[in-house]
Amino acid sequence: MRKIIYILLFPLLWGCDNVLDVEPENAITFTNFFKTEEDFNAIVFQLQAFSRYKAFENEIMPLRGFIADLVGNSTYQDHRMLNQTSLVSPYSSYNNWTNHYDLIYVANVILDNLHRAEGVSKDKLDFYAGQAYFVKGFVYFDLARKWGEAVITKNSTSMEVYNKSSMSDVLDEAIKNASEGYKLLPKYEDMPLLGANTWVSKQYGCKGSCAALLAHLYAWKGSMIEMHGLNGDAKDCYGKAIEWCSLLIDKKAGYYELERTIGEVCTKAMKGMGASQENILEFELDRFQEYPMAYFPGRQYITWPVKGTDTPASVVTQTFAIKAETVKNLYEETDDRRDEYFYKLDSMSHDTMYKVNQGFAYIYKWRDAVYQDVSWSPTPQLAYIDANYCYWRLADIYLLRAECYAKLDDDLAIDDLNAIRGRAHATLYPRPGENDIRLAIFKERERELLLEGHRYFDIMRNGLEYVHACMEGNYKTLTQQDVKDGALFLPIGGDAFTYNDLIRQNIYWSKFE
Incomplete structure (x- = not known):
């Protein structure tokens, strides 16, 4: 009977599948279901099931940044060349942020109903809340990286029509949620089993994945302060990113360590499924679904x-x-x-x-x-x-910390860079002719994290000079004002305007509609 209840419940959740057109569910709907540990286990399982594909169903940014000599898809080529009139099509699924808000909605449902629990221990309630906070933090971070300005919602029941918030506010919302997740969640090795005596997926939030999220959030925020002229202290952000990276590298947010060899990176880290202590966050993929659930x-x-x-x-x-x-x-x-x-x-x-x-x-x-x-x-x-989708691993964190050290003119950047080069038996920095530590770190991220989906975001973090040098087509003629106006982000998809007349396209993309 309980399985039937959950089947009925989640279509109700997805009946509100666009946060821009929110209608609150009848409180009685949830009163009867969010009480036992089994109930909350089920919705957390469901949140994780949706997370593994909804966040990546329309993924395009990694493909923009691939190193490639052949691109056999015209839509992908439009993105890689920044062919503006093609990218603003109202029919493009890549511009649609609905999936992101679906995830935020389910996370909010969990947070809004924790008070209904009966006889559930505080540790378990903290775990459920932590999972919701981690997902919200991750999704708001992804919204900020892909669209810049985005909507911030209050809860799962509000009937408000929301306007966009600034990129700074979206990043701060992500930081707030990730920080709450870090406080509430255990280290990965201390994760509780949810009713099954099996390995716990690294897709679940834990202290380590929250720390990695916060490291990337602060590194991104510092870069956007410099690149977009946002209010804030970029150096302070880089310092905080270094602190979060250090918690991971020093094993204070969980036990993570680099694989000994590059061969093991391929056979363990890239495979995932608990095979590697280098992996911090993975997304579990349905092997029998070609798209989107088998996406990496x-x-x-x-x-x-x-x-x-x-x-x-x-x-x-x-x-x-x-x-x-x-x-x-x-x-x-x-x-x-x-x-x-x-x-x-x-x-x-x-x-x-x-x-x-x-x-x-x-x-x-x-x-x-x-x-x-x-x-x-x-x-x-x-x-x-x-293979699972290995999203963040410790080598990425070493190089992210190196990047932030370099932006603070701290020579400790060299040690982190050489930790990754040394494992690969590459020449340590500086090899002959190398005199730009920031460029060396960027190139090392290209080599180490090849095809893992980071390069476009790495280019964005490093500024317009890197955009001109590393991208093709119309990217090469972008001005600093174009970047501030939102040229490197996705245009907002047409559904957002259908559901909400407060939403406006960002300045850059409005010129091509």
């Missing part, structure tokens, strides 16, 4: 030999591909990432292979494929790539 950014590149049903020639038909020469220019010959992230880079880029692969390299950062028998083929066919 690098999947766009994967072909033979990881997909055994493909052929070596399949690389030229991928949505994204990268030339072997580009890889060789990115990594030193001694760098282990050159030969671990790519399959037989040198032999597969020999002249004799050019007719087969046209000089493209084969991604090997994700390696495990699972096959299944199908009725229409005598041989098993690819079922899925066996």
